Amino acid sequence: xxxxxxxxxxxxxxxxxxxxxxxxxxxxxxxxxxxxxxxxxxxxxxxxxxxxxxxxxxxxxxxxxxxxxxxxxxxxxxxxxxxxxxxxxxxxxxxxxxxxxxxxxxxxxxxxxxxxxxxxxxxxxxxxxxxxxxxxxxxxxxxxxxxxxxxxxxxxxxxxxxxxxxxxxxxxxxxxxxxxxxxxxxxxxxxxxxxxxxxxxxxxxxxxxxxxxxxxxxxxxxxxxxxxxxxxxxxxxxxxxxxxxxxxxxxxxxxxxxxxxxxxxxxxxxxxxxxxxxxxxxxxxxxxxxxxxxxxxxxxxxxxxxxxxxxxxxxxxxxxxxxxxxxxxxxxxxxxxxxxxxxxxxxxxxxxxxxxxxxxxxxxxxxxxxxxxxxxxxxxxxxxxxxxxxxxxxxxxxxxxxxxxxxx
Amino acid sequence: xxxxxxxxxxxxxxxxxxxxxxxxxxxxxxxxxxxxxxxxxxxxxxxxxxxxxxxxxxxxxxxxxxxxxxxxxxxxxxxxxxxxxxxxxxxxxxxxxxxxxxxxxxxxxxxxxxxxxxxxxxxxxxxxxxxxxxxxxxxxxxxxxxxxxxxxxxxxxxxxxxxxxxxxxxxxxxxxxxxxxxxxxxxxxxxxxxxxxxxxxxxxxxxxxxxxxxxxxxxxxxxxxxxxxxxxxxxxxxxxxxxxxxxxxxxxxxxxxxxxxxxxxxxxxxxxxxxxxxxxxxxxxxxxxxxxxxxxxxxxxxxxxxxxxxxxxxxxxxxxxxxxxxxxxxxxxxxxxxxxxxxxxxxxxxxxxxxxxxxxxxxxxxxxxxxxxxxxxxxxxxxxxxxxxxxxxxxxxxxxxxxxxxxxxxxxxxxxxxxxxxxxxxxxxxxxxxxxxxxxxxxxxxxxxxxxxxxx
Numbered sequence: 130x131x132x133x134x135x136x137x138x139x140x141x142x143x144x145x146x147x148x149x150x151x152x153x154x155x156x157x158x159x160x161x162x163x164x165x166x167x168x169x170x171x172x173x174x175x176x177x178x179x180x181x182x183x184x185x186x187x188x189x190x191x192x193x194x195x196x197x198x199x200x201x202x203x204x205x206x207x208x209x210x211x212x213x214x215x216x217x218x219x220x221x222x223x224x225x226x227x228x229x230x231x232x233x234x235x236x237x238x239x240x241x242x243x244x245x246x247x248x249x250x251x252x253x254x255x256x257x258x259x260x261x262x263x264x265x266x267x268x269x270x271x272x273x274x275x276x277x278x279x280x281x282x283x284x285x286x287x288x289x290x291x292x293x294x295x296x297x298x299x300x301x302x303x304x305x306x307x308x309x310x311x312x313x314x315x316x317x318x319x320x321x322x323x324x325x326x327x328x329x330x331x332x333x334x335x336x337x338x339x340x341x342x343x344x345x346x347x348x349x350x351x352x353x354x355x356x357x358x359x360x361x362x363x364x365x366x367x368x369x370x371x372x373x374x375x376x377x378x379x380x381x382x383x384x385x386x387x388x389x390x391x392x393x394x395x396x397x398x399x400x401x402x403x404x405x406x407x408x409x410x411x412x413x414x415x416x417x418x419x420x421x422x423x424x425x426x427x428x429x430x431x432x433x434x435x436x437x438x439x440x441x442x443x444x445x446x447x448x449x450x451x452x453x454x455x456x457x458x459x460x461x462x463x464x465x466x467x468x469x470x471x472x473x474x475x476x477x478x479x480x481x482x483x484x485x486x487x488x489x490x491x492x493x494x495x496x497x498x499x500x501x502x503x504x505x506x507x508x509x510x511x512x513x514x515x516x517x518x519x520x521x522x523x524x525x526x527x528x529x530x531x532x533x534x535x536x537x
Numbered sequence: 538x539x540x541x542x543x544x545x546x547x548x549x550x551x552x553x554x555x556x557x558x559x560x561x562x563x564x565x566x567x568x569x570x571x572x573x574x575x576x577x578x579x580x581x582x583x584x585x586x587x588x589x590x591x592x593x594x595x596x597x598x599x600x601x602x603x604x605x606x607x608x609x610x611x612x613x614x615x616x617x618x619x620x621x622x623x624x625x626x627x628x629x630x631x632x633x634x635x636x637x638x639x640x641x642x643x644x645x646x647x648x649x650x651x652x653x654x655x656x657x658x659x660x661x662x663x664x665x666x667x668x669x670x671x672x673x674x675x676x677x678x679x680x681x682x683x684x685x686x687x688x689x690x691x692x693x694x695x696x697x698x699x700x701x702x703x704x705x706x707x708x709x710x711x712x713x714x715x716x717x718x719x720x721x722x723x724x725x726x727x728x729x730x731x732x733x734x735x736x737x738x739x740x741x742x743x744x745x746x747x748x749x750x751x752x753x754x755x756x757x758x759x760x761x762x763x764x765x766x767x768x769x770x771x772x773x774x775x776x777x778x779x780x781x782x783x784x785x786x787x788x789x790x791x792x793x794x795x796x797x798x799x800x801x802x803x804x805x806x807x808x809x810x811x812x813x814x815x816x817x818x819x820x821x822x823x824x825x826x827x828x829x830x831x832x833x834x835x836x837x838x839x840x841x842x843x844x845x846x847x848x849x850x851x852x853x854x855x856x857x858x859x860x861x862x863x864x865x866x867x868x869x870x871x872x873x874x875x876x877x878x879x880x881x882x883x884x885x886x887x888x889x890x891x892x893x894x895x896x897x898x899x900x901x902x903x904x905x906x907x908x909x910x911x912x913x914x915x916x917x918x919x920x921x922x923x924x925x926x927x928x929x930x931x932x933x934x935x936x937x938x939x940x941x942x943x944x945x946x947x948x949x950x951x952x953x954x955x956x957x958x959x960x961x962x963x964x965x966x967x968x969x970x971x972x973x974x975x976x977x978x979x980x981x982x983x984x985x986x987x988x989x990x991x992x993x
Binding site for chain 1: 605608609706707754809955958967977
């Protein structure tokens, strides 16, 4: 039986602690599949156990619109998976307060103009290329296709969304998305074709740039700091004011490119930090890998330092931090704990302290790291989370014996 | 408009039909109310049948399952009401083995009593599960859709199992029971319990109590005799056999925590990969009679605790270097003409498989015993194939029964990368086996002879 008294080992203990990165986040996608509020609160508890401080809430996407809207209530009525499967205003406020008392910011993402099929359930008239089948892949990164019609003169929808949710979500950051856009998707839309014909000098590209201009402007008008994915910033030659914070997700090298352009960066490279990868494709008739396989093991996460390839200290400071992501095509509240933890804990240590031992200035011994991480995983489990195991439990008392000889 | 709604209703009602899909399923299109169906046994001499009926009565009483495919549907119109489910079982036999008849027929008319008929109580259990899955609660109204319906169902394969390793990491008894419940919802009928391995020995032994004292991860991470008997009974009530595996002679480092003297190559570091498939290395020392005596005692003890006809002896990933470098093995070989590591291994297998037969059990082994040793197992030994899919046709070509579990399709743990601390690459069996990949695997592939197909 474990002892019934508590011990403090190695007393006296003195700790002087401060994080290496100010932005230490988790992205949670609650659109592809739903997470009841209690699972989000549990996730916030787990984040506080790991000194993580931002919940980047990817709350809507093509698949569902679970968040209440007072401006466009039909969005939720038609777009939520069912009448029980949604986040009313009071629940959002509850989550924001719960997070705040754990020093966690809740930053919402309303990704536009792409990945917005679900808006069509309520407003098909403002959309392009809805649910093209079977060749959805010409019109979007995954089914169902659909994006806002960027030439639609009625287009106040995006402004409505920004206005409403800038007020509901109190955080200074407002994420506008903008990732994985392909200009070809709008090519077959008649309204766009007409617009471009009627406006010589304009193109789909100029429409997209105009779109981003206006979106960034609106967000700033609401007193918020815009966050965006790097491809919208870098791919279309679009230059925004460097008050926008840019998330580099496509590759690790892009973190350097982003700060070279003077933007503040959040490192969220998919090949290190996308925690959903490794379960194969989710398309019903395809048994191959998903686009981002393989699984990102804790070792791969722990060995990555987002500032590593940046030598200029001023640019290093522009790397505000990083984010691990849980995209939910194959995840919901039944899998959230094991998908996030303890890999997000490995990430959390790199964000707070790094993999260097402050006492010796050399890389920590990985056997001891996983021993401490496994202990931590059991502590989190005792507190009500369900993190997955990393190794046979035998290894925790034999940290030297579970290594690969060739990699030594 | 009504027609369209009705059609939409039927389209999504197909989504709510049973899993696994029955062998034969005739359904029509009448929706009937099923507010509180009761289940009555027409004839019952079986406590197991009574317990199954209680269990499904409780499940049905508590469950108001609204299939997500139907979340947007409104309360359905109904044309009749379901009465009782009458269950009729031909025999009282409670024998649970590979030959057990699990077939059943289920008839639900467009109103009135439904009937479930089976040859054995286990067939009745399968039918009760199907019946429970035909109930759906749409917008507050519980119904059966598709009546009158007629199901004739039987499994295509007799051994439908899950192999669970409780040695690398421990699973509390409640997890095992919940797994047995889940298996019963899917008509699976074998839990192959890989209870010990190199890393831990959680199960009680009355012959060698220190195996558990020294080998379990903690006092809470154990299975007592009572736990094991509970689990066996829990499985039986769900028509699930529990086949234990005591994997020998490889994968036995943990035995060395109590009996180091009967072991070879214990925890070789850092180059464990020369002596084992994973750390810590350690195999029973086949040059020592005490090692096979130990193994025989294990067979004797656990053949009695585990009531199933089948006893799994393991035999996978047996490393020859481990013994080639062992001083006792080398000594034995130099002092016995014609002795080699292979002959010693074949002797070992002979002894333990004989011990299994003596306990009137059927042996089960990983494919290496058949294909990578000089030993020829008894003809009734079940051979479990895991290395690749071609092992299945090879096994049945040799006249042995095959339990198919190719890593490339059926190893559900794969896809998490390597677990070794300092290595961030893939595990040996990545990538993840998605459900489509599992669904697409055909165990009979490349076996054309119908007599051989029966052996799978």
